[in-house]
Amino acid sequence: MAPARSPLRTTVKASVIALAAAGFIAPGVVAAPFTDTAAAASPAAVPPPLASWQHDRLASGVDLYQGTIAGRPGADHWTVTVRANGAQLAAEQDAQALAERLRGAGFGARTERVDWPAGADRSGLIGVRVRVGEFGARADADAQRQALTAAGFDAVSEWTGADGTPGTGTARVKVALVDPKRYGGALKATYGTAVAGREKVSDMAGGEDALLGINAGFFVMEGKDGVPGASAGIAAYDGELQSAATGGRVAAVLRGDGLRPEFKKLSTVLRVRSGKASAVVDGVNRVPGLVRNCGGVGGDAPTQRPQHDVTCTDPDEIVEFTDELGTATPAGAGLEAVIDANGRVREVRPRGGDVPEGGSVLAGIGDGASWLRTHAKPGGVLTVQRQIKDERGRTVELGPHDDIVNGGPELVRDGKVAVNYGSDGIERVGDRSFAYTWGLKRNPRALLGVDRQGRMIVVAVDGRQPGSSDGFGLNEGAELMKSLGAVRAMALDGGGSVAMTVNGKVINSPSDGTERAVGDALLLSR
Incomplete structure (x- = not known):
């Protein structure tokens, strides 16, 4: 995919030609004409690719655009x-x-x-x-x-x-622009009723009476890879860390009202202390020994690097479980220390049981179990210290209303296309096909970004529907976000997880044929 050779102009024709020059998708069909006269009076407020798309004003400061971009007629077979x-x-x-x-x-x-x-x-x-x-x-x-x-x-x-070949393909696209200067609501992340378990975006959005919703981060789908529904990467809700970072992959940090997402490559540093003794806590709310998407903190096989859709293993771990887990901790070899709200050890038990309200559980296997056996004594105190670090090593502090959702890879940085296949784990060493099939080929995508005016850009793209909507490759998604004015952007979970809702109703066409239950969602409250 070649970079755009000329800047986008303010006409629809020029904008579509520029996208085609970028190797995005060739000029084609768009939806019904834009009809909002207030926005039409301010052309700069509407990114050129959206100027002739179907437009709906969902609320003051929230605009939804829907269109189709297609390649040359007859190009696909x-x-x-x-x-x-x-x-x-x-x-x-x-x-x-x-x-x-x-x-x-x-x-x-x-x-x-x-x-x-x-x-x-x-x-x-x-x-x-x-x-x-x-x-x-x-x-x-x-x-x-x-x-x-x-x-x-x-x-x-x-x-x-x-395939992602320039001049081919079809993509049905939904774009929501949210102006925090004009919208009085908030964007919040939610795992639904519990960290474990999966729920549909429409159910989470309906339960919160959300104006707009979209699926959020990567999550565990099957028990063989961990706790189904739990995040496969960093996640925090209302200031509480519920899943550890995946080796520096990009994430969206939502502070306060969440309408100005910050995009950071994050890592987590977790330790448990008993007096002067301490040990690494390897993860939060996951099965000890199983590291979905890899990128753990030490001892993982086959690699410490992020590897998307790979489950690494580690025989010596301590994992923390919070009372938001919503289910019993996973049973297995090793032991658990049950800790009350004051950090005092209630009991040491075999693995598998409830997490006390307001408290937590530390589960250990291998060397982790040995450490807990030595230092977790009923009546004693265990203190878990949690730090979130950005790529420069600076501590990321969370307030009581702040959230983090994972995703990846990064798509746009400083207004330029910058897709990090290698550091984000999309490229697999010794496997030529994964980055191609998962990243370069067109698939359903959910994208999140911010533009120079401080507006939030939320995108859902249908895919895997031959002749109707093929989706985007990651670089195509990055080119679209750049054309919409994004200065920073990242991918959220994609594929069959992609679902965008308005007033609790799904407005896109999920590739599974029906809406998939997911791990968490981003909801725009009224």
Whole structure:
């Protein structure tokens, strides 16, 4: 994806051309004309890409824009990708060898180079995909795939509109602009009724009578990876830390009314003390030994670096559970110290039980269990110290009404596209395909940013719906946020989690076909 070669102008045509020049999506269809005369009288108040989109004023200072951006008519088709050792992308030499094998078997194979897009923290070739055929209907692609499978090849049918190739694809987009100078409500993060467990954004929004809602951070989906519904990255609500950071990944800090998000790469420093003795607390509200998205504080395998959608392990941990967990602590090997509201140890027990109201539980395994066995004595006092640090090592203090939601990667910094695939864990060492399929290819996305005027930008993009809405690649999302005037922006959780609500009703089209229950949400109160 090449960077834009000329600045955006104030006309709709120029803005769409600029997005196309950025390799975003080629000029195409937009929704019904903009009709709000008050905003139309102030063109600078409306970012150029939105000027002809359908517009609804939800409240004073809250404007919703809906539109569709599409590539060249007829640019997209069905094809069959032949995988090398189960991977979508191969090294160039391996891809050429696979293509030769296919041709020798009577299939018309081609190779397609995939490079890192401009604005990424990586450059050059990611890998090469091998494909067979171009088809107008999926059934025809499936027939070709079946023939390839019968010949011994690992093949999958794919829609090229999802590739992220400039001039292709379709994206249905919802953009909410929130002006904190004019809006009297607040933006708050919520986990719903409990930290553990999952709830739909529409249910959380309806319960709070929220004007607008959107899914927030990454979370644990399955028990094999931790506590389902708990955050997979840093999370804090009403000033209370409920999940530890993931090795410096970006997060949104919401202070006070939350309408001016701060974007910071955060880490957490947690320790438990008993007199002069102390030990590291590895996590909060997660299964000891399981570190979803990796990026823990020590001893993790296979890596200490963030690795998105990977669960690292650590045999020697202490994990804190808060009384907001909403369920029993996970059972397993090791032991737990049950602590009351005054920090006094009530009991030491096998793992698995309730968290006392106002208190907490420290669960230990391996060396962590040994430390607790030695230092957690009934009637004694354990003190947990919690610090949040930014990328410069400065302490991030939270007030009683402040929230943090995780996400990633960062998309825009200082008004420039800056997608950090490497440091955010989207690039996996030894795996060419993950950053390509998860990041470069088009998927449903939820995005959050702020512009130079201090307005908050909230975006939901439908995806994984061939011929209707393919979504965005991460760099495409970054280019859109930049075109909307964002000076800072990040991705929230995407994929099937993406849901935007207005007055408690979902207004986008979730890719699962129905709204997914998620870990937390951002709600705009009235």
